[in-house]
Amino acid sequence: MTIDQFNFAGKKAFVRVDFNVPLDENFNITDDTRMRAALPTLKKILADGGSVIIGSHLGRPKGVTEKYSLKHILKHLDELLGIEVQFANDCMGEEAAAKAAALQPGEALLLENLRFYAEEEGKPRGLADDATDEEKAAAKKAVKESQKEFTKKLASYADCYVNDAFGTAHRAHASTALIAKYFDKDHKMFGYLMEKEVKAVDKVLNDIHRPFTAIMGGSKVSSKIEIIENLLNKVDNLIITGGMTYTFTKAQGGKIGLSICEDDKLDLALELMQKAKEKGVNLVLATDAKIADSFSNDANTQFCKVNEIPDGWEGLDIGPESEKLFADVIKGSKTILWNGPTGVFEFENFTHGSRSVGEAIVEATKNGAFSLVGGGDSVACVNKFGLASGVSYVSTGGGALLEAIEGKVLPGIAAINE
Numbered sequence: 001m002t003i004d005q006f007n008f009a010g011k012k013a014f015v016r017v018d019f020n021v022p023l024d025e026n027f028n029i030t031d032d033t034r035m036r037a038a039l040p041t042l043k044k045i046l047a048d049g050g051s052v053i054i055g056s057h058l059g060r061p062k063g064v065t066e067k068y069s070l071k072h073i074l075k076h077l078d079e080l081l082g083i084e085v086q087f088a089n090d091c092m093g094e095e096a097a098a099k100a101a102a103l104q105p106g107e108a109l110l111l112e113n114l115r116f117y118a119e120e121e122g123k124p125r126g127l128a129d130d131a132t133d134e135e136k137a138a139a140k141k142a143v144k145e146s147q148k149e150f151t152k153k154l155a156s157y158a159d160c161y162v163n164d165a166f167g168t169a170h171r172a173h174a175s176t177a178l179i180a181k182y183f184d185k186d187h188k189m190f191g192y193l194m195e196k197e198v199k200a201v202d203k204v205l206n207d208i209h210r211p212f213t214a215i216m217g218g219s220k221v222s223s224k225i226e227i228i229e230n231l232l233n234k235v236d237n238l239i240i241t242g243g244m245t246y247t248f249t250k251a252q253g254g255k256i257g258l259s260i261c262e263d264d265k266l267d268l269a270l271e272l273m274q275k276a277k278e279k280g281v282n283l284v285l286a287t288d289a290k291i292a293d294s295f296s297n298d299a300n301t302q303f304c305k306v307n308e309i310p311d312g313w314e315g316l317d318i319g320p321e322s323e324k325l326f327a328d329v330i331k332g333s334k335t336i337l338w339n340g341p342t343g344v345f346e347f348e349n350f351t352h353g354s355r356s357v358g359e360a361i362v363e364a365t366k367n368g369a370f371s372l373v374g375g376g377d378s379v380a381c382v383n384k385f386g387l388a389s390g391v392s393y394v395s396t397g398g399g400a401l402l403e404a405i406e407g408k409v410l411p412g413i414a415a416i417n418e
């Protein structure tokens with residue numbers, strides 16, 4: 001079933017969205033991209049004369065946590081939807097069931113953070129550090145058992161299920177995948193956002209125009225090894241940048257001063273370089289860095305060779321030479337994937353590299369390349385630099401996008417297609 005084929009009139013839809021938005025210390029939303037991304041789906045259902053029960057997670061709570069309450073975003077959701085959205089303080093309580101049952105056409109109910117329950121993720125909580133393997137297995141079994149009830153209850157609120165949460169599509173959680181089995185093929189579907197994401201990923205996976213360049217930034221190699229290894233089988237050029245740079249530099253005997261580095265990943269860095277060579281992939285690393293004498297926006301700065309960083313200094317962005325090196329590769333590409341900044345872009349004085357990568361991608365896109373930007377930080381970058389409209393597609397998914405690019409089947413997608 002597709003969302004355009006389904007007539008929501010008089011129907012209740014459980015819509016799983018990704019409202020995991022960043023909040024500041026006063027609970028103000030600092031970037032509402034993810035909320036706006038779900039609007040077309042929500043508005044379509046409401047306009048059809050359906051009602052929506054909205055489920056989401058926020059953050060990684062380990063139980064009920066005021067900081068991660070979805071009530072902080074309720075007012076903004078009202079504004080975006082132009083209606084007064086009801087709220088259920090507990091996604092499982094009687095209140096939630098009663099409010100869902102009473103929903104009238106055109107009305108919406110937001111459920112409290114689904115992850116206040118361990119059952120959403122299906123992972124045991126509160127295990128003692130010294131728990132035995134047996135205890136761990138028993139706890140896991142228990143939560144998997146109660147997860148069935150949890151999922152069934154969520155499903156009972158609605159007549160149909162719409163998954164519009166691409167950001168969690170790589171997780172086989174209760175509301176992102178398991179719930180789908182309570183609805184037949186004619187009563188479950190992707191939302192508009194999911195449809196778009198799936199199409200964009202498909203283009204990068206199955207309709208590759210070469211050269212294909214991936215730009216992987218961010219802080220740690222360890223969190224991106226698998227993706228990098230997989231990308232080596234697909235891309236022509238792989239630009240590895242951001243904090244990861246210095247693990248590669250040190251592995252090759254360079255001086256990196258105080259730059260971020262994973263000392264236990266030096267061999268891995270050399271292995272990845274070797275693999276790239278064997279596969280004929282052009283692995284591109286920065287040649288120079290913008291260095292700082294402290295980890296702060298106001299630090300003193302200078303440019304130097306990436307492998308000659310003086311003691312007491314650290315690389316917080318790429319330098320002009322690397323910017324040109326990266327831009328030349330990017331501008332010559334026909335398919336581009338960008339995940340992760342070139343430096344600490346949260347500090348204004350270290351945004352230049354990320355901005356130049358974004359600008360090069362926009363130029364390549366103007367010349368016919370298909371460009372996909374994904375991952376929270378790169379999305380924040382293109383938004384911050386006003387470049388979002390110049391790239392082909394900005395994905396709302398980080399981990400989900402990368403797993404999809406790796407060719408993995410995402411549970412959230414499979415559950416709808418099954």
Ligand code: AMP
Pocket residue numbers: 217218219220223242243244260315316317340341342343344345346377
């Ligand atoms: P990730 O979450 O792994 O995608 O990494 C994104 C983070 O990497 C951002 O918060 C950046 O500030 C950080 N980052 C990028 N370059 C550096 C660097 N040279 N040193 C320290 N952190 C960095």
